[in-house]
Amino acid sequence: MTNSSSNRSNGGSSVWQARWALFRKSAAANWALFAENPVGLIGLGIILFFLLLVILHPILLNTVWDPNVYNPINGFDPQSPVNPAPPSARHLLGTAPQGQDILSQLMFSARNEFILAVLAATVTVTMTTTLGAIAAYYGGVIDNVIMRIVDLVIMVPALSILIVVSGLFELSIVQLALVIGLISAFGASTVVIKSQALSIKVKPYIEAARVAGGGDFHIIFRHLLPNLMPIALLYMMFSVTGAIFSEAVLAFLGLLEVDMSWGIMLNTTRNLGFILDFSNRWYLIFPAGLSITLLSSAFYLVGRALDEIVNPRLRQR
Amino acid sequence: MSNQPLIKVEGLRKLYPIDGGVFRKPSSFNHAVDGLNFEIGHGESLGLVGESGCGKSTTGKMLVKLFEPSDGSVKLQVGDSYINVSNIDRNSRKDFRRNVQMIFQDPYESMNPRMTIFDIVGEPLAVQDIGTISEREERVAEFLEMVGLTPASSFMFRYPHELSGGQRQRVAIARALVIEPAFVVADEPTSMLDVSIRTGVMKLMQDLAERLNVTYLYITHDLAVARYMCDRIAVMYLGKIVEIGPTEELLSNPRHPYTKALLSAVPIPDPRIKRDAVQIEGGISKAIDPQPQCRFYARCPIRDEHCKTHDHPPLEVKGNGMQVACYKVPVE
Numbered sequence: 001m002t003n004s005s006s007n008r009s010n011g012g013s014s015v016w017q018a019r020w021a022l023f024r025k026s027a028a029a030n031w032a033l034f035a036e037n038p039v040g041l042i043g044l045g046i047i048l049f050f051l052l053l054v055i056l057h058p059i060l061l062n063t064v065w066d067p068n069v070y071n072p073i074n075g076f077d078p079q080s081p082v083n084p085a086p087p088s089a090r091h092l093l094g095t096a097p098q099g100q101d102i103l104s105q106l107m108f109s110a111r112n113e114f115i116l117a118v119l120a121a122t123v124t125v126t127m128t129t130t131l132g133a134i135a136a137y138y139g140g141v142i143d144n145v146i147m148r149i150v151d152l153v154i155m156v157p158a159l160s161i162l163i164v165v166s167g168l169f170e171l172s173i174v175q176l177a178l179v180i181g182l183i184s185a186f187g188a189s190t191v192v193i194k195s196q197a198l199s200i201k202v203k204p205y206i207e208a209a210r211v212a213g214g215g216d217f218h219i220i221f222r223h224l225l226p227n228l229m230p231i232a233l234l235y236m237m238f239s240v241t242g243a244i245f246s247e248a249v250l251a252f253l254g255l256l257e258v259d260m261s262w263g264i265m266l267n268t269t270r271n272l273g274f275i276l277d278f279s280n281r282w283y284l285i286f287p288a289g290l291s292i293t294l295l296s297s298a299f300y301l302v303g304r305a306l307d308e309i310v311n312p313r314l315r316q317r
Numbered sequence: 318m319s320n321q322p323l324i325k326v327e328g329l330r331k332l333y334p335i336d337g338g339v340f341r342k343p344s345s346f347n348h349a350v351d352g353l354n355f356e357i358g359h360g361e362s363l364g365l366v367g368e369s370g371c372g373k374s375t376t377g378k379m380l381v382k383l384f385e386p387s388d389g390s391v392k393l394q395v396g397d398s399y400i401n402v403s404n405i406d407r408n409s410r411k412d413f414r415r416n417v418q419m420i421f422q423d424p425y426e427s428m429n430p431r432m433t434i435f436d437i438v439g440e441p442l443a444v445q446d447i448g449t450i451s452e453r454e455e456r457v458a459e460f461l462e463m464v465g466l467t468p469a470s471s472f473m474f475r476y477p478h479e480l481s482g483g484q485r486q487r488v489a490i491a492r493a494l495v496i497e498p499a500f501v502v503a504d505e506p507t508s509m510l511d512v513s514i515r516t517g518v519m520k521l522m523q524d525l526a527e528r529l530n531v532t533y534l535y536i537t538h539d540l541a542v543a544r545y546m547c548d549r550i551a552v553m554y555l556g557k558i559v560e561i562g563p564t565e566e567l568l569s570n571p572r573h574p575y576t577k578a579l580l581s582a583v584p585i586p587d588p589r590i591k592r593d594a595v596q597i598e599g600g601i602s603k604a605i606d607p608q609p610q611c612r613f614y615a616r617c618p619i620r621d622e623h624c625k626t627h628d629h630p631p632l633e634v635k636g637n638g639m640q641v642a643c644y645k646v647p648v649e
Contacts, residue, residue, distance in 0.1 A: 015435065015454050018474040022433065204427040211381050212441035212492075213414035226431045 033309045040305020046298035050110045050291070057107035065104065072108035072260050075100045084274065087283055094283040096265065097272045106287050109261045113244055113295060116177045120243035123181025124189070125236040131185065132193030133224040136201050137216065147194070153186040158242075159249060166250055170257040176250070180243045189235040193228055200227050230310040237303030241296040248292045262288040321394060322356035323500055323532050324380070328389035329353040331375050331556075335605060348604040349375045351556035352389070354632070357500075362526065362533035364547030364564070366540060366579070370603065372556040373536045377502040380534060381419045393417065393500065414445060418493040422505040424485035428477040434461070435473040438492045445496065460491040464521060483514040487521065494525055502534045507542060519545055540583055544568055552576050555604040555612040557629060562639035572641045575613050611644070619645045 034040050061067055069077045076099040077091070083099040085091065093102040135143040153161075158180075165171070165179055200206070201224065209219050250256045251263025254271075258264060265288040266275070274281040331350040334343030350372040357363045365373045378384045380391055382402055391402040395416060400409040418441070421427035428437050438457045442448060448456065458469035464487040466472045477485055486506060493501050503522065507515045523546065526533060535546050543550050544564055551561040552575065560573040571577045578595040585592060597616045604612065609628040614620050623644055624630075632640040636649030 015450050018435075019433075022474055204421045204423055205429045207378075207383055208419070208421055208427050208492075209429075209440065209444075210383060211414075211417075211419045213411075213444045214440070218444055223429055227429070 030309055034305055037305040037308060039301050040308075043298040043301030043303075043305065046294050047302065050295055050298075051114070053107040054111045054114060057104070057111070060107075061104075065101075070101045070104045072100055072105040075104065077101070084281065084284055093287050096284065097268060097274065102265070102283065102287055105260055105265055106262070106291060109265065109288075110291070110295075112173050112258060112261050113247070113291075116173050116180075116247050117240040117243050117295075117299070119174065119177035120181040120184070121236045121240045123178060124184045124187075124239040125232050127181070127185030128187075128190045128193050128235065129225055129228050129232045132190050133197045133220050133228060135190075136194045136197030137220055137224060143194075147191070150186045150188075150190050153183060154188055158183050158187070159246065162246055162250060163253070163255060166255040173247075173258050173261075176247060176256065176258075177243065180246055181239075184239045184242060187239075189239065192235070193232060196228055196231055197224055200224055230306075234303055234306050234310055237299050237306060240299040241303075244292060244296040244299070262292050323359050323361075323394050324357040324534075325392040325394075325399065326353055326355050326380070326389070327392070329376065329379060329386050329391065330388040331372070331379060331384060332387045345606045348556050348607055350379070350386075351604065351607075353558055355551060355558065355561060357532055357534060359499075360526070360530055360532055361549065362535055362547045364543035364550040365534060365536045365553060366538060366543050366550060367553035368538065371553045373553050374504055376553075377419070377504050377534060377536050380500075381417050381502050382413070383419075411445070414441075415496055416499045418496065418498040418501050420486075420489050420493045420501060420503040420506045423509055424482050424489055425477075425509075427489060428485065430476065430478060433474050433476060434480070434488055437477065438488060438495055441492065441496045447496065456495060457491075460495045461488075463494075463525065464488070464491045465517075466491070482510055483518060486510060486518055490518070490522060490525065494529060494531065497529055498531065500532045500534070502536070504536045505538070508537065508539065515542075516545075522546070540568065540579065552579065555602075555607070557612050557642065558632060559613065559643070560639065560641045561632065562637070566637050566639055570637070570639075572635055572639060572646045573643050574617050574619050574645075578618075613643075621645070 061070060067075075069075050077095065079090065080088070080095060080099075083095050084097045085095045087094045091101050091103070093106065096102055096105060131146050135146040161183055162179065166176070169175070171179065206219055206223055209223055214222070247256070247261065248263040248266070251258060251261050252266050252270070254267050256263065266285065269275050269281070269284040269288075274284050278285060329350060330348070330352055332346040332348055335345045335347055336343050353376060355363070365376060367373050375384060379386050380402070382405075386403055390404075392399040393402055393413060393416060395409070395412045400413060402413060405413060432440075435454065435457050436443075438460060439453045442453045442456065447453070454473075458473065461467075461469035461472055466484060466487055472480070472484075472488075477488070480488065489506070506522070507518050510518060519542065522533070525531065533546070535543065537543050537546075547564050549562060550564050550567050551558045552567070552573065553559070554575050560567065560571065560576045567576065568580065571580055574595065574597070578597045581592060581595045595618065597618060599616050602615075607629075610626065611617065611620070611624045611629050614624050617624065627644065630642045630644045632642045633648070635641045635646050
């Protein structure tokens with residue numbers, strides 16, 4: 001411990017370097033597995049496409065598009081006084097009943113969907129893993145309390161809770177994300193993660209950690225959670241799908257206080273009586289509906305591809 | 318201090334309730350460990366042998382405080398005084414964890430697959446806040462080389478699944494010894510290894526014990542391993558120590574009928590030698606609410622009426638440093 005200390009005593013940076021190298025190696029290996037799977041790549045492609053829309057929208061508004069005409073919320077084009085109007089060179093996806101450009105609405109809404117999805121999924125995943133790990137680790141009364149709440153939430157359909165909550169309070173997109181995250185945190189994924197945590201809890205390395213002097217906190221955060229992370233990530237993807245879908249339904253029912261979203265686009269269409277006239281007004285229904293379907297299935301597809309990395313048994317041999 | 322034992326175990330018991338629930342007190346118990354008394358001296362290694370299910374692992378886990386005893390006490394000498402392991406306060410808890418470690422049976426399952434060898438070996442140091450990260454790195458490297466994983470730098474940042482069983486058990490030994498504990502419980506550390514590398518690991522454990530002045534409690538079902546590793550051996554049967562004494566004396570001149578039966582089951586590597594096989598009947602059961610009679614009564618070849626009507630015999634000195642729990646074994 002003495003002679004070699006001079007070349008290594010730089011605050012343990014060699015340890016962090018080695019960890020970084022390991023992380024990169026495993027990330028590369030996981031990417032190689034992921035890239036073998038066309039399903040996952042398609043999903044990722046769709047997600048990237050919508051991300052591109054999110055990034056392009058403010059750029060377009062600042063350069064090519066006239067903000068007065070193309071504003072997604074209150075834009076109006078004097079050159080096309082009759083609205084809604086079918087797609088044209090000026091409005092690639094047509095205009096909405098109140099005169100806004102549909103493509104601009106679509107791109108603007110994508111940002112909200114991503115904020116919602118990522119926030120809701122992060123809340124869900126942090127809470128399910130922590131709740132599952134705590135329930136499994138402590139057992140007894142704590143386990144019972146958590147799991148009975150979960151039973152209750154599973155029993156009552158999430159959507160009806162959401163409808164009541166958004167009826168009582170005017171929810172912004174961030175608040176909605178938190179509520180959705182909280183509700184799905186007490187959902188079926190907690191049961192799955194708890195069962196996984198139970199199987200990890202009895203491994204000898206947990207006993208070994210305790211003999212090493214590790215307390216409950218150390219064991220939960222250093223041993224249980226890292227081993228739950230892969231499966232938690234998987235459920236994160238699936239809960240994104242659920243969050244996007246719930247938002248669309250609530251907005252469609254007019255229960256959401258959001259300036260613009262895909263659900264609101266459909267809501268406006270329905271309120272003004274265009275929703276049944278699909279053959280003539282398809283451009284009012286199709287873009288928003290397809291976007292909801294595409295983005296939520298994209299996250300689902302990525303989840304499936306991750307599933308095959310996490311559970312090697314699902315991999316095709 | 319040198320003449321006093323490092324570990325004193327007094328009346329250690331572990332009872333597992335069989336039935337009972339939230340509103341009902343359990344009425345019957347499995348007496349997994351039932352009233353053990355023994356001492357382990359500094360630098361000594363005591364072997365704990367017995368069949369599966371006789372309570373040897375439970376005993377080991379109570380000594381490292383993984384299980385709480387139902388009754389009795391484990392005392393560990395720290396400095397000049399003893400701390401009671403089952404009734405421990407904050408300060409002595411720290412002393413306890415720095416002085417007691419365990420090596421587990423299964424080298425595949427006793428390491429977190431998501432941690433590197435550095436993190437696994439360094440975990441006791443990290444958890445107990447010993448040294449900075451670069452000091453820990455050096456210390457881990459030093460111990461990896463000590464257990465024969467050289468060069469340490471090529472093992473430090475690998476995952477356990479990249480190592481062989483023997484290498485993993487060496488990692489487990491390095492991990493147990495890295496905080497230089499006084500006492501290590503080794504729970505069948507070689508039973509899952511290939512015979513070809515078993516001796517190497519045992520030899521390593523002995524060398525390190527001498528070098529770092531470690532005291533072992535060596536749990537095993539293999540008498541040959543116990544003979545190689547241990548100064549004294551305790552034979553357990555259904556939660557009780559039936560015979561305890563110096564290794565050579567116990568193996569060459571067993572007094573308790575159960576020890577005799579165990580020894581006669583060890584094969585002799587010479588087909589011409591015939592040994593008198595000691596026959597015992599039946600199989601090992603569980604000590605669920607045992608009758609007040611000798612635990613070995615049902616299978617004993619030398620039992621009589623006295624054994625049936627009297628409680629389990631106490632451990633008594635029968636000569637030559639041997640303590641035996643049997644009414645029928647005469648005092649020499």
